[in-house]
Amino acid sequence: MYFMGGGIAAHVYSLVAADTLGADAVHITMRDRSHVMPDKTLCVWGEPNPVIHDAVVAEWGRLRFGYGDTSIVRELETIRYSQYTATSIRALTDSRVVVVRETGEAELPDPACDVALDSRHTDQVRRPASISLLQHFHGWRIRTNATTFDPDVATMMDFRVSQSDGVCFVYVLPYSPTEALVECTVFSAETWPQALYEDRLKVYLRDVVGVADYDVIASETGAIPMCDKQPVRQRGNAWIAIGVAGGLTKPTTGYTVARCVRDACHLMQQYRSTGTFSPPPTAHWRFDWYDRLLLRIIRDEPAVVPRILWTLFERNPVERILRFLDEETRLREELLIFWSLPWRPFLRAIVRR
Ligand SMILES: Cc1cc2nc3c(=O)[nH]c(=O)nc-3n(C[C@H](O)[C@H](O)[C@H](O)COP(=O)(O)OP(=O)(O)OC[C@H]3O[C@@H](n4cnc5c(N)ncnc54)[C@H](O)[C@@H]3O)c2cc1C
Secondary structure (H helix, E strand, O other): OOEEOOOOOOOOHHHHHHHHHOOOOOEEEEOOOEOOOOOEEEEEEEEEOOHHHHOOEEEEEEEEEEOOOOEEEEEEOOOEEEEEEEHHHHHHHHHHHEEEEEEEEOOOOOOOOEEEEOOOOOOOOOOOOEEEEEEEEEEEEEEOOOOOOOOOOEEEEOOOOOOOOEEEEEEEEEOOOOOEEEEEEEOOOOOHHHHHHHHHHHHHHHHHHOOOOEEEEEEEEEEEEEOOOOOOOOEEEEEEEHHHHHOOOOOOOOOHHHHHHHHHHHHHHHHHHOOOOOEEEEEEEHHHHHHHHHHHHHHHHHHHHHHHHHHHHHHOOHHHHHHHHHHOOHHHHHHHHHHHHOOOOHHHHHOOO
């Protein structure tokens, strides 16, 4: 197996290949233009996945959502919200399977390999499409002097911040009562200057969390595509795009890792039974349509988005929403979800292009 690009997707697919086909049966070469893998905070919800579970660095059993002047906390009963890092995923891969690493540009598949899995993408992640937005963020890992956080409650979306420059929420992953990653996340067409994210973080920490005395011990910045056009995955014979480059990012949430795990399982199981590699069919068209509607609303009516997302979590069981975001619900559940939402923006989005 030849990986063009050796980032998160390449490591996840390698782990799944070793698990499905046997570590001794797979020969992995990864070619990346850089030998340094930038660290990232990567979160996934769901049942513990045995293939990557040993790379978990933190877990939460409750999720908080904030809007207006209130917040709610929802218990996860059968699943967990788990955090990995690029470092933990790479270390797990190196402990499970031999990876030959090459440094340099990857331009064409290596003809000696049975399959090329291509995750090359540029830093300019915004794709040409009829709706092309970004989920962009900047966060601080902070340490406080006073007890500030509940380490069992991760804040998934807190809209109690200014909404003046795009849909904006804060995401908090607490690691102890005095340490947390606090990220300002935005859905809009362009990234912000760093000072703008930092202003939002300062105001949130002061006014919502109630803490003024803290040290910033690390920071994280990123941008993920939110668009309605998916790239062609089959790039040639046994040459398949994976990860962000393969369109595995859920357009409306940015979550990619869990979809890579599912895609890799499908790809490797199919290879085990047929001896050929080909990308699995895409999800049902309904989910594609729901994503398009929400993207249109984010583009055209950003002011209503916080209320829609808040209502989604406030009026529905949290695990149903997470399954919906994983595209694993049935039509009946989806109708219940849509019934609970403010419907006018969706009607307007249906008639708009
Ligand atoms: C800061 C951040 C946090 C994120 N958090 C989450 C999260 O919590 N949960 C989630 O599900 N998703 C998350 N994502 C989205 C997604 O999971 C990550 O972007 C993830 O890294 C995608 O993996 P990838 O392999 O597709 O891309 P990357 O990890 O970016 O790997 C692509 C690799 O290709 C290499 N490359 C590019 N061009 C070439 C070339 N021509 N030749 C050779 N090598 C090349 C690059 O150097 C890079 O190493 C996050 C993204 C960011 C940026």
